[in-house]
Amino acid sequence: MSAISLSGVKKRYQKNNVVHGVDVEIEAGEFVVILGPSGCGKSTLLRMIAGLEDITEGEIAIGGKVVNKLEPRERGCAMVFQNYALYPHMSVRQNIGYALKVAGMPRAERDAKVLKVAKSVSLDPYLDRKPGELSGGQRQRVAMARAMVREPKVFLFDEPFSNLDAKLRVAMRAEVRNLHRSLGVTSVFVTHDQTEAMTLADRLIIMNAGVVEQVGKPSEVYHNPASLFVADFIGSPAMNLVRGFFGEDGYFRHGQGGMMHLPGLGQGLVSREVSLGVRPELVQRVAADAKGAMAAVVDYTEELGASRLIYATVDGSRLIAVDTSSDALGTGMPIHLSFAAVDAHVFDHNTGRRVDLGDANSAATRARINA
Amino acid sequence: MERRAFYRNGTLPWLLIGPQLLLVLVFFYWPTSQALYWAFTLEQPWGGGNTWVGWDNFAAIFRDSEYWTVVGRSTFYATVTTLLSMAVALTLAVFADRALKGTKLFQSVYVWPYAIAAPAAGVAFRFIFAPESGLIGAINQMWPGIWNPAINGWQALGMVIVCHAWLGIGYNFIFFLAALQMIPRSLSEAGAMDGARPFRRMMDLQLPLIAPTVFFLLIMNLISSFTDSFGLIDTMTEGGPFGSTEVMVYKIYFDGFKGFDYSGAAAQSIVLMLLVIALTIIQFTWVEKRVHYH
Ligand SMILES: Nc1ncnc2c1ncn2[C@@H]1O[C@H](COP(=O)(O)OP(=O)(O)O)[C@@H](O)[C@H]1O
Ligand SMILES: [Mg+2]
Numbered sequence: 001m002s003a004i005s006l007s008g009v010k011k012r013y014q015k016n017n018v019v020h021g022v023d024v025e026i027e028a029g030e031f032v033v034i035l036g037p038s039g040c041g042k043s044t045l046l047r048m049i050a051g052l053e054d055i056t057e058g059e060i061a062i063g064g065k066v067v068n069k070l071e072p073r074e075r076g077c078a079m080v081f082q083n084y085a086l087y088p089h090m091s092v093r094q095n096i097g098y099a100l101k102v103a104g105m106p107r108a109e110r111d112a113k114v115l116k117v118a119k120s121v122s123l124d125p126y127l128d129r130k131p132g133e134l135s136g137g138q139r140q141r142v143a144m145a146r147a148m149v150r151e152p153k154v155f156l157f158d159e160p161f162s163n164l165d166a167k168l169r170v171a172m173r174a175e176v177r178n179l180h181r182s183l184g185v186t187s188v189f190v191t192h193d194q195t196e197a198m199t200l201a202d203r204l205i206i207m208n209a210g211v212v213e214q215v216g217k218p219s220e221v222y223h224n225p226a227s228l229f230v231a232d233f234i235g236s237p238a239m240n241l242v243r244g245f246f247g248e249d250g251y252f253r254h255g256q257g258g259m260m261h262l263p264g265l266g267q268g269l270v271s272r273e274v275s276l277g278v279r280p281e282l283v284q285r286v287a288a289d290a291k292g293a294m295a296a297v298v299d300y301t302e303e304l305g306a307s308r309l310i311y312a313t314v315d316g317s318r319l320i321a322v323d324t325s326s327d328a329l330g331t332g333m334p335i336h337l338s339f340a341a342v343d344a345h346v347f348d349h350n351t352g353r354r355v356d357l358g359d360a361n362s363a364a365t366r367a368r369i370n371a
Numbered sequence: 372m373e374r375r376a377f378y379r380n381g382t383l384p385w386l387l388i389g390p391q392l393l394l395v396l397v398f399f400y401w402p403t404s405q406a407l408y409w410a411f412t413l414e415q416p417w418g419g420g421n422t423w424v425g426w427d428n429f430a431a432i433f434r435d436s437e438y439w440t441v442v443g444r445s446t447f448y449a450t451v452t453t454l455l456s457m458a459v460a461l462t463l464a465v466f467a468d469r470a471l472k473g474t475k476l477f478q479s480v481y482v483w484p485y486a487i488a489a490p491a492a493g494v495a496f497r498f499i500f501a502p503e504s505g506l507i508g509a510i511n512q513m514w515p516g517i518w519n520p521a522i523n524g525w526q527a528l529g530m531v532i533v534c535h536a537w538l539g540i541g542y543n544f545i546f547f548l549a550a551l552q553m554i555p556r557s558l559s560e561a562g563a564m565d566g567a568r569p570f571r572r573m574m575d576l577q578l579p580l581i582a583p584t585v586f587f588l589l590i591m592n593l594i595s596s597f598t599d600s601f602g603l604i605d606t607m608t609e610g611g612p613f614g615s616t617e618v619m620v621y622k623i624y625f626d627g628f629k630g631f632d633y634s635g636a637a638a639q640s641i642v643l644m645l646l647v648i649a650l651t652i653i654q655f656t657w658v659e660k661r662v663h664y665h
Contacts, residue, residue, distance in 0.1 A: 052560050073566035085557035089579045098575075099565035146565070 002063030002076070002153040002186055003028040004049060009058035011044050011210075018044050020210040021058065026188065026203075028063075031180050033189045035197040036207035037233070042190040043082075043158050045207070049188060050156050051075050063153060078147035079156040083163065084139050086131040092118070092142050093127040099150045117149045121175075137168045148179070155180075155187040161196065173199060194234055198222070206230050223368040224345075228352040231277045231345060237309055240283065242276045242317045243349060245269075252276060258315025261292060262341040265357065269346065274355065277345035280309065283321035286338045293336040301329050312337060340364075403644075409637030428638035438622075438639070445618040448532060449596035456536035457588055460543030465573050467544075468551040485541040489602030496534040497607055520608070524615025527608045531616055534603055535596060543588050550584035551577060583658070590654040594647050619643050 004026040011019035019041045026032050034042045047053040049060055051072035059066055067075050078099075087095050094101075097114040105113075118124045121141040131139055140160065147155060157176075161169045173196060180187055191197050197204055198218040206213045206221060206229075214226040225231035231239045244254030246266035251259040254276070262276075286293045296312040296319065310321045312335060321337055329335070342364040346355040356362075410428055412421035432438045499505045502519045511518050520527040554577060562572040578585065601620045604610060610617040610625060617625065619639065627636030 050564060052563065072560075072563045073568075077564065079561070079564045081557045081561060083555065083557060085555065085561040087558065087561070087576060098562075098567075102566045102571060146561075150565075 004154065004186060004188070005059075005061040005064075006045075006049075007059050007061075009045070009048060009060060010056045011041070011048060011053065012056040018210050019048075019056075022212050024205055024212065024215055026186060028186055029184045031177075031187045031189065031200060031202045032205060033191060033197040033201035033203075034205045034207060035191060035194060035201075036213075038192050040207045041210040042192070042207055046079075046156050046158055046188060046190050049075075049154075050077050050079050052079075076153035077156050078150050078152035078154070079158065080143045080147050080160040082159045084131075084143040084160075086139060086142055086146075088131055091128050091130055092123060092134070095131065095142055096123075096145045096149050099146070103150075113149060114145075117145045120148070121145050136164055137172070140164060140168075140172060144176075144179070148183075152185065155185050155189075157187065157189040159191055160189075162191075162193075169196070176200065194236070198234075206233065208233070217369070219369045219371075224354075224365045225277070226354050228275055228277075228347045228349075231347065235279065237280050237320050239345075240276075240278045240280060240319050241347075242278075242319070243273070244276065244317075245271055245273055247271075255314065255316030258294075258317055260294065262344060265341050265344060265346065265361075267358075269355065273349040275347045275349050277347060278319075278339045278343055280320040281322040282343040283319060283337055283339045285310070285321060285323055285325065286336050288336050290336065290338060292338040292340075294338060296335050296337045298329050298331060298333045298335055300331055310335070406637045406640050406644075409633045410641045413634050424634075428634045429642070432635055432638050432642070441617055441619055441622050444528075444615075445597060448528065448535075448600065448618050449593050452532050452535045452539070452596040452600075453589060453592035455532065456539040456592060457543050457585070459536065460540045461547050461573075463540070464544050464547035464551055465569075465577065467548055469569070485538065487538065489538065489599065490606045492534060492538055493603045493606030496530065496537075496603075500530045520612075522612055524612055527612060527616050531600070531603055531607055534607065535600055538603075539592060539595060543592070546584055546588055547581065550581040554580050586657055587654065590650050594650050597643065598647060 004024075006022050006024045006026075009019060009022040010017070022045060024032075034045060036042050044053060048055050049062075051067065051070060051074075055068050059068060061067065062075055062077070087098065090098065093111070093114055096117060097110050100110045100113060115124060115127070118127055121144055123138065123141050123145055126134060126138060131142065134142065140163075143160065161172050164172060176189075177200060189197075189200060201218055203215060203217055204221050205215050208229045214221055214230045216224070216226075221230060222234055225234060225239070228241065232241060242252075242254050244252055244258070246252055246269045248270055250261075250263075250266045252262055252266065253259055260276075288295075294314050296314045299311045299313055299318075301311065301323075302309040307322050307324045310323050310329065312319050312321065314337065319337055323329075342361050344357075344361070346357055347353065348355055408421075411423060411425060413424045413428065414421050500507050500520060502508050502511055502521065507518055518526065520530045558576055558580075559572055562576045567575060597618075598620060600618055601624060604616055604618065604621050605624075608616040610621045620643065623636045623639045623643065626632045626639065630636075
């Protein structure tokens with residue numbers, strides 16, 4: 001178990017800046033997930049921690065020791081690769097035991113250890129097979145066992161489940177979670193799948209285009225997104241984002257002549273270009289005469305089983321609402337929607353960063369994060 | 372239904388394959404049939420054509436202890452040349468594989484030597500290895516007389532071997548590099564994470580995975596070192612000093628064209644041909660069985 005500390009970490013390939021300066025502290029024993037769209041530099045960051053890529057600028061420390069100049073073998077990290085990277089000419093036993101063999105561990109001791117680890121991931125019946133004779137899930141387990149057998153200080157995972165089918169992915173997720181619970185080894189897990197990220201992470205590092213957008217617990221990131229990117233990226237369906245500005249009169253103006261009355265939100269923001277964000281599950285269908293009701297037109301609905309999503313237009317802006325009623329709703333039908341001002345997030349449209357909204361909104365957010 | 376193009380004109384196909392057929396006939400079947408004819412016949416001492424002697428010519432060369440010395444020397448020559456050339460090429464290819472992603476520059480630089488005719492390379496190496504003036508000659512200024520391939524047979528043999536190995540490096544390099552580049556990079560990275568240093572990774576991970584290529588090159592190099600050494604030896608040492616660089620091909624030439632023992636030389640060349648055929652058969656049978664990894 002070791003803490004990992006990244007300060008000002010940058011990566012440049014020739015003239016191409018890929019990671020733009022990452023500062024993150026990962027605590028010992030923590031399970032951290034790096035989440036971001038593909039191509040944003042997640043793997044590059046992970047590989048710099050592993051020692052497989054040079055660090056162009058900045059410093060990485062593992063367990064308090066700067067590792068910039070250390071070879072992978074000197075860093076005490078084990079890695080599970082996306083394509084597993086199993087040695088095709090070696091048996092499962094040899095694959096798992098290779099690190100121990102390289103380290104010079106005697107045969108008998110090595111075999112005993114390999115057997116123990118293989119048992120813990122139910123691989124013991126397959127020890128003499130070659131990777132080519134295993135299913136995808138079994139190969140995945142070999143990759144995990146190979147990482148575990150060395151008892152590393154840090155586990156690194158680079159999208160390890162992306163080649164598995166959905167069901168197996170869920171099962172492996174639980175297994176990784178259990179593994180972490182029982183071994184308590186600091187883990188850094190890279191994925192572009194937000195469900196995977198949300199369910200696994202103690203803390204999330206959200207990356208976009210080589211920049212860390214936000215670091216926080218899954219609930220923090222969900223309920224208190226630090227930027228437009230995070231607001232849009234996390235959550236399915238995505239957060240409603242309505243572009244507009246607050247007028248002198250305190251009304252939020254958007255779309256084609258749309259006006260929203262959101263008490264307490266507009267102060268200090270007059271005329272600034274902003275995006276207003278509300279989670280679809282916090283947008284309600286209300287009666288026409290309810291307070292704050294906005295007239296909307298249904299575009300279409302998506303049935304989810306327990307609920308459905310209503311895609312509606314309010315004065316030219318799209319709003320999605322989660323609806324649990326079973327009324328018949330057809331395209332073009334008029335409905336009324338509303339949401340509470342305390343549930344809204346405001347983002348500066350030019351910087352993309354969140355605008356701090358004072359006490360009422362923070363309190364609502366805090367309540368949800370802690371729930 | 373068989374899909375095939377037919378030529379209406381009966382002579383056109385013959386015209387098309389004619390040049391190639393002519394080359395094969397003139398430069399392969401004709402000499403081979405001549406060699407077979409001479410190998411099983413003997414020219415009568417006072418003229419009057421050849422007489423059929425069966426296996427006598429073969430029996431004669433196999434009884435000759437000098438022939439077996441040459442066979443031994445050839446085997447030594449082929450083995451050392453092959454191992455040297457392949458080891459150097461593999462090392463270079465491993466470095467190139469680590470350093471480059473996609474650039475073709477190194478590949479063409481290394482393959483150039485392969486395009487150099489053996490006699491030309493032989494002349495160049497004669498200068499490099501010249502005891503009086505060459506690059507290696509410098510050590511004679513420190514220890515006078517320590518290097519002189521014109522007198523020392525082992526040095527002469529070593530010199531030809533180095534030159535022959537050098538000529539093959541480019542060819543081997545290209546094949547090794549191509550094979551190495553087929554191995555997913557992450558495999559080597561997994562090895563690095565498992566604590567293996569580059570040399571260990573080469574022995575444990577890369578070499579086993581390119582085994583089919585290694586085997587192919589092994590056979591190709593052996594065949595080449597048994598058969599292609601003539602140009603080098605003829606320009607560099609002419610088989611000397613005192614026959615210490617005389618290998619099978621050179622002995623065939625020497626006995627045939629200098630000694631005018633056509634029948635003995637022909638028998639020797641049939642033996643060499645059988646050796647090459649045997650190596651080729653080994654190559655084909657193993658290629659069939661070669662291991663595929665997914
Ligand atoms: N070896 C490399 N040379 C040049 N560019 C690279 C290299 N590896 C990755 N990149 C670039 O860096 C960016 C980030 O890549 P990566 O870290 O693999 O993204 P992710 O894992 O988030 O999908 C991509 O735009 C990719 O094209
Ligand atoms: Mg990646």
